[in-house]
Amino acid sequence: QTVVTQEPSFSVSPGGTVTLTCGFSSGSVSTSSYPSWFQQTPGQAPRTLIYNTNTRSSGVPDRFSGSILGNKAALTITGAQADDESHYYCLLYVGRGIWVFGGGTKLTVL
Amino acid sequence: EVQLVESGGRWVQPGTSLRLSCAASGFTFDDYAMHWVRQAPGKGLEWVAGVSWKGGSRAYADSIKARFIISRDNAKNSLYLQMNSLTPDDMGFYYCAKGVGSTWDDVFHIWGQGTKVTVFS
Numbered sequence: 001q002t003v004v005t006q007e008p009s010f011s012v013s014p015g016g017t018v019t020l021t022c023g024f025s026s027g028s029v030s031t032s033s034y035p036s037w038f039q040q041t042p043g044q045a046p047r048t049l050i051y052n053t054n055t056r057s058s059g060v061p062d063r064f065s066g067s068i069l070g071n072k073a074a075l076t077i078t079g080a081q082a083d084d085e086s087h088y089y090c091l092l093y094v095g096r097g098i099w100v101f102g103g104g105t106k107l108t109v110l
Numbered sequence: 111e112v113q114l115v116e117s118g119g120r121w122v123q124p125g126t127s128l129r130l131s132c133a134a135s136g137f138t139f140d141d142y143a144m145h146w147v148r149q150a151p152g153k154g155l156e157w158v159a160g161v162s163w164k165g166g167s168r169a170y171a172d173s174i175k176a177r178f179i180i181s182r183d184n185a186k187n188s189l190y191l192q193m194n195s196l197t198p199d200d201m202g203f204y205y206c207a208k209g210v211g212s213t214w215d216d217v218f219h220i221w222g223q224g225t226k227v228t229v230f231s
Contacts, residue, residue, distance in 0.1 A: 001172060036217045038155070045205060046147075046155060048219040052210070057219050089155050097169025097214030099145075099157040 002094045006102035012080045012109055020105050021072040022090030028071035033092040035073030037066060040087045040104075049088075050075060077107075085109040112136040112220050114206050119225030124197055130225055132189040132206030140164070140184035143209030145218045146191045148227075150202040158204070159191065163212035174200075193227075201229045 003025035012018035022037075023029055036051040048057040050066035053073065063078045073092070077084055090102040118130040132144070145160040159170045159180035168180050179192040189206050203226050207218035 034215070034217050036219075040155070045221045045223050048221070051217045051219050087154075091155075091157070091217065093215055093217070097160055097162075097167060098171070099160065099217070101147075101155045101157055104154040 002098075002100050004090065004092050004100045004102040006088075006090055006105045008103065009106045009108070012077070012084075012107065014080060014082060014109055016080050017076065017078045018080060018107065019069070020075045020077075020088055020090075020107070021069065022074070022092065022102050023072035024092065029068060029073045029092060031068065033073065033094075035066065035068070036091040037064075037073075037075045038089045038091065040089065046089065080109050082109050112208065114208060114220065114222030116204060116206050116222045116225035119204060119227045121228040121230060122196055123231050124229055126196055127192070127194045128196060128227060130191040130193065130204055130206075130227075132222060134187045134189065134206075134208070137208070139182075139187040141212055143212055143214055143216050143218070144180075144182060144189045145207045145209065146180060146189075147205045147207055147218075147221075148200075148202050149205070149224075150199070153202070160209075160214050160218075161189070162214050167214045169214050196227075196229045198229050201227055203227075 037049045038046040040046045054066040089104045113135045115133045146158040203224040205224045208220040209216040
């Protein structure tokens with residue numbers, strides 16, 4: 001069973017920069033993992049931020065960016081705003097049509 | 111505008127079956143892979159199943175394999191999830207999502223608003 005790991009929680013100051021990461025419990029994330037990032041606030045459907053490592057979804061501001069850092073995927077938020085306070089989920093492709101979400105990171109802006 | 115509208119969620123008893131539907135509009139449905147994702151109450155997102163553009167390739171999460179069947183009717187621009195032998199662990203919101211491409215290794219990026227499934231005796 002493939003496990004995708006994320007920081008359970010993170011905090012950032014308004015205007016600050018934060019990088020959330022996403023990795024495999026065993027092995028490295030690469031562009032062939034097609035890492036994607038989603039934002040979800042309580043009671044709402046998820047919103048796609050980044051897909052295929054670094055492609056921003058339509059309407060997503062450029063202060064959200066995706067990359068590979070070492071053996072993990074990363075989501076960087078620059079100039080954090082109060083309404084960035086949310087849950088962030090990553091998604092990785094593990095092969096044969098199967099995708100696995102990470103457990104999510106609760107981001108606090110304070 | 112791309113729209114995905116899920117339906118079919120309701121309260122059911124454990125051990126029974128349920129079929130969810132997702133009506134798609136605003137894009138050429140049969141050009142894209144489609145997926146189902148669920149979220150149990152207070153929990154994270156879980157990818158459930160995906161199907162390629164013509165329905166020839168299907169994949170499932172280990173947690174639901176052999177109980178759920180994903181299918182699509184391209185003539186009706188619709189995606190389905192047949193769920194059998196439901197347990198309380200299957201309870202939650204079910205979202206359909208549109209792939210960025212036609213195959214099962216194309217990630218999804220557009221979501222519906224979800225339909226709620228309650229499994230309770």
